[in-house]
Amino acid sequence: MxxxxxxxxxxxxxxxxxxxxxxxxxxxxxxxxxxxxxxxxxxxxxxxxxxxxxxxxxxxxxxxxxxxxxxxxxxxxxxxxxxxxxxxxxxxxxxxxxxxxxxxxxxxxxxxxxxPEVYATAWLNLFQLAGLKPGEKVLLHAGASGVGSAAIQLCKAFGNPVWVTVGSAERLAYCEALGAQGGVLRNENLDALNDFAPFHVILDPVGANYAALNLKVLGVDGRLVLIGLMGGSKSELDFAKVLGKRIHILGSTLRSRDDQFKADLLSDLGQHVMPLFSEGRLxxxxxxxxxxxxxxxxxxxxxxxxxxxxxxxxxxxxxx
The missing domain is CATH 3.90.180.10 (Medium-chain alcohol dehydrogenases, catalytic domain)
Known part of the structure; x- marks a missing residue:
């Protein structure tokens, strides 16, 4: 072959x-x-x-x-x-x-x-690991990416308001058309996220560049799920914020998970997510x-x- x-x-x-x-x-x-x-x-x-x-x-x-x-x-x-x-x-x-x-x-x-990859990643990290509940607010970094696009739609389908960071006005408009409430451009003033904070869950494929920002805009008992290191792997963290807000920091990868884990994940995806495609909601x-x-x-x-x-x-x- x-x-x-x-x-x-x-x-x-x-x-x-x-x-x-x-x-x-x-x-x-x-x-x-x-x-x-x-x-x-x-x-x-x-x-x-x-x-x-x-x-x-x-x-x-x-x-x-x-x-x-x-x-x-x-x-x-x-x-x-x-x-x-x-x-x-x-x-x-x-x-x-x-x-x-x-x-x-x-x-x-x-x-x-x-x-398969992007919807499994979004479902795993937002709904299984972070335990996202209806009504909780979500921030997606790289919101126009494949995972971001899937995550926006899933959040809309399951009743979670979602905001994004993206690289251009065109990509922000794309995310809003999918269901995002709004967002900010990464090359402009990221502090504008404070207007939408606090967030319950952040899904972050960037890493170091956004570490301080993430702790700032997460709310009490907030969950930060790190799925990539596009912005570097090393950063100083203010652990007083982690402690004071009771923030959960979760590192997550999918590719290296064992066969049974993936089987369980795909079974869950088949039950809760795949029917939404036929319904036109995804x-x-x-x-x-x-x-x-x-x-x-x-x-x-x-x-x-x-x-x-x-x-x-x-x-x-x-x-x-």
Whole structure:
């Protein structure tokens, strides 16, 4: 089969052995794969896959089941999307059958490639780890990102007012169209967030640059969930604020979680989130799609940090 590999800071579509299929797994003929910031890091050599995971790029995909192993409930021909630790950017991928979800009615396979990683990340961190309750206020940094776009929609669907930080007026308008109450531009006066504070939960992929700000605008018993370090990993913290406000600081990653954790997460996602796509309350935010022959251009597009929503790579355009 053909698969996408990161080679010295670039990507190449190369021949790779087809993965073997074991009990409890399914083989998916891949239609499209979602592109995530982790893929950028892996391509550049800064984010190797977990031990035992293929070095083929890609952590989410959509497609059609081509083969099923013993002990699975899926059938050949089922239209699905899947969360994987690696290997999604290939003509086929083998995945734990518990990490697979049916494509919602009314959603194309190309759109479905933009669902698993970002909606699982948003659901895990806001609703499972932070324990977000209806009515609680949320601040999303990088609100126009793939995760941010998913999180805004989930917050709207479950009754949580949400504000964002973004890089431009256009991206702020995009977030407001999805359901955000408002927000601020990161290159202007971030202290304007005080007008909307205090927040109950902050979802932060930035890290060090926003550390002091986060403590300032969180309320009593606020929860800060750190999911990335785009703004650096080291910062001084005023622990008097952490103590005085009883702030919870949570560090969270998804890719390295074990199979059972992901199975439980996907089961929860299937029950509470996926039906909302068919109801029209959630919509995959597909910013742009690229054929696999233009994979390098797709990576370059995401690296601009100007993408609102998700970029996908189309592996097989005959599957829609």
């Amino acid at each position: 053909k698969a996408l590999q990161g080679v010295e800071g670039r990507v190449e579509w190369v021949e790779e052995p087809s993965p073997t299929l074991d009990a409890g797994q399914v083989r998916i003929k891949v239609a499209a794969a979602g592109l995530n910031r982790a893929d950028l890091l892996q391509r550049s050599g800064h984010y190797p896959p977990p031990p035992g995971v293929t070095e083929i790029l890609g952590m989410e995909c959509s497609g059609v089941i081509a083969e099923v192993g013993p002990g699975t409930a899926w059938e050949v021909g089922d239209r699905v999307c899947a969360l994987v630790a690696g290997g999604a950017m290939a003509e086929e991928v083998v995945v734990d059958s518990r990490h697979v979800l049916p494509v919602p009615e009314g959603i194309s396979l190309h759109e479905a490639a933009a669902i 919509k995959p935010q597909l910013a742009r799609s690229f054929p696999i022959s233009e994979a390098e251009a797709a990576y370059a597009e995401l690296a601009t940090n100007q993408v609102s929503g998700k970029v996908i790579l189309v592996i097989d355009d005959s599957l829609v």
